[in-house]
Amino acid sequence: MSAKPILYYAPRSPPCRAVLLTAAALGLELDLRLVNVKAGEHKSAEFLKLNAQHTIPVLDDNGTIVSDSHIICSYLADKYAPEGDDSLYPKDAEKRRLVDARLYYDCGHLFPRIRFIVEPVIYFGAGEVPSDRVAYLQKAYDGLEYCLAEGDYLVGDKLTIADLSCIASVSTAEAFAPIESDQFPRLVQWVKRIQALPYYQKNNQEGLDMLVGLVKGLLAERQQK
Template sequence: MAIDLYFTAGSAPCRVVLLVAAALDLQLNLKPLNLWEREQLQADFLKLNPQHTVPTIVDEGFPLWESRAISRYLVNKYGGDSSSLYPKDLMARALVDQRLDFDIGTLYPRFAQYFYPQVFGGAKPDAAALKKLEEALVFLNAFLEGQKYVTGDVLTIADLSLVATISTIDAAEISLKSYPNVEKWFELMKTTAPDYQNANQKGIDEFKKLIAQMKAKTEL
């Protein structure tokens, strides 16, 4: 039975779930929500998720939201005992968790604080916010020093989460050239993340369209 995924095209957190599902070869029943039309506030969806956020999954009647929680759940349930996506070893798993927390608590919020006021509100670029984002990218570059993936030599859900963020930063035309380890890893992820084109790049293309539309409105 397919897992229902309520999602919005272009959303980085939604792309995380698509990437993890692809890595696990899971079938998803995609249920797009138009946030601009406030479809997330419909009564049926609020019963599933009172926070009315995407992504949200429903698996055998069990609703769950927050992309990193969903990622852990899917691997724990469907990945099998030997899945390297979210390793069983305590220290290895803790490192994956740290990278996931870095993504949701540091990297993505700093990008959002810098970029979204510009594209959605027409604000001028904030130099202080950009500096904080650049600091986060320096951290990620350091994590990747001497490593193939963000926790070592094996692809994990931390990579899938972080590539959704980094590809969004790249789509926003924020240069990664000062972070060579990040650039190298990003190119690797495009070829090693399962079904990257469908799971992530299609959403990036939608995100770019949204940016263009919003910039056109704020420039009127």
């Protein structure tokens, strides 16, 4: 059994990057285990014992198995936050309710719309991204712009796991559905604020570049045929 929590992940995946960002914010070192989704490793008998839904990321914390990035982030923040510092995932019921609402917005609105763009290209041979899907993704920025009216972060003036989860999605979305600064000025500034975090480049940008490079490379290749 690993002394560190084990994370089964793929660096291109926005949900996996959200967990990497959360662990970095906590100063927590993970035992990273790469899962090759393209090769079907997430559907192997061994992996299905961990997560019957065959999705990544999956966390194995000394035998405690946690799936879904949002649940993993909240689990890590609850268990591994420094003593007396619950800022990433507040214990106060009202603040936690708001953090949870932003997490649900990510999993219910942001991330699914990204999947509608990238998965047809990666897995089903699509040669273009339909403009209506881009417009539909851009509509999801409205909710975040509204949240940022109350402070520098998605829940007031302190960084939470809601920011770390949503930036993994928003940074991916922006590569295919630009964020217009005149329409979403707070969101543009929020992105810059999160990008300035010392652990952002390693834990989000590197995997993001891999995903965007893959998708845009496949599109360019197919459009030349």
